[in-house]
Amino acid sequence: MSSSRAAPRLFVLACLACVIVALFRQGWVPAAVSPVPALDLDAPAEWLLDWQLAALKHDRVACERTVRQPWVDATPVADRPLEAGCGWENAVRFSKVGDVSIAVDRLSCEEAGAFALWIARDVQPQAESFFGRRVRSIGHMGTYACRNVVGTRFGGFMRSEHASTNAIDIGSFTLADGRTITVAKHWGGDGPESRFLHAVHDGACRYFRVVLGPDYNAAHRDHFHLDRGPFPGCH
Structure with a gap:
């Protein structure tokens, strides 16, 4: 086959591969026909976890x-079809993730799954490693908000993942002994609180597609932004 004939076919195949990847990445491949095994929170497949x-x-x-x-302890939330870029589909509410208390009114199911894995596989092990205590509760600063991205030059022209319940902002962790570690107060420095925050921030990048913290910009000086939007970024 001549190179002049092969090039268009290779281009078509590359485009088809990109479409297939995009379909899996956005969850549009029905489970009944998907070759990807269903997620098991007890034993997630590391290489396939994102899909x-x-x-x-x-x-x-x-x-x-x-x-x-x-x-x-998830309970389904009735869908609200997107209107002007705001709304949600397949969201849940919960008050406990494992043995951690956190009151969440609505969060997308895939985001809730990522959050559960982060707590079990990173937050709790890191808390036990640094403090010899488990995290008892987590303080968050919001999930759903019908708004655009803030804090970036071009963000004002696009909806935030918060507008579809696909993001959560984490501000603090309270240990079993009552100590509270906050992003605003403890991110800087070199004490165990700071090292713990940096460790769980970095660990979150395995489960969420976007993880933003104080080093990203001033808008995130007091919290971690965690979302499962279409684009990757860990800052």
């Missing part, structure tokens, strides 16, 4: 089968 989490985006049955006790 496994994405599969929860639109699939209520998969959500209820996966994001449940003892991982999350």
Whole structure:
């Protein structure tokens, strides 16, 4: 086959591969026909985890089968179709993630699954390592907000992941002994509180596609922004 004939075919194949990847990445491949194994929070597949989490985006049955006790005391939230870029689909509310108290009114199912894995596999082990205590509760600064991205030059022209319940902002961690570690107060420095915050921030990048903290910009000086939007970024 001549190179002049092969080039268009290779281009078509590359485009088809990109479409397939995008479909899996956005959770549009039905579980019934997907070759990707369903997410098991007890034993997630590291190489396929991003696609496994994405599969929860639109699939209520998969959500209820996966994001449940003892991982999350999740309750389904009625959908609100997107209007002007704001709304949600397949969201849950919960007050406990494992043994951690955190009151969340609505959060997308894939985001809740990522959050549960982060708590179990990073936050609690790091807390025990640095302090010899587990985290008892987590303070957050919001999930749903019908607004655009803030704090960046071009962000004002696009909806935030908060506008579709696909993001959560974390401000503090309270240990079993009552000590509270806040991003605003303890991020800087070299004490155990700072090292703990940096460790769980970095660990979050395994489960969320975007992780932003105080080093990103002034708008995130007091919290971690965690979302499962379409684009990757860990700062």
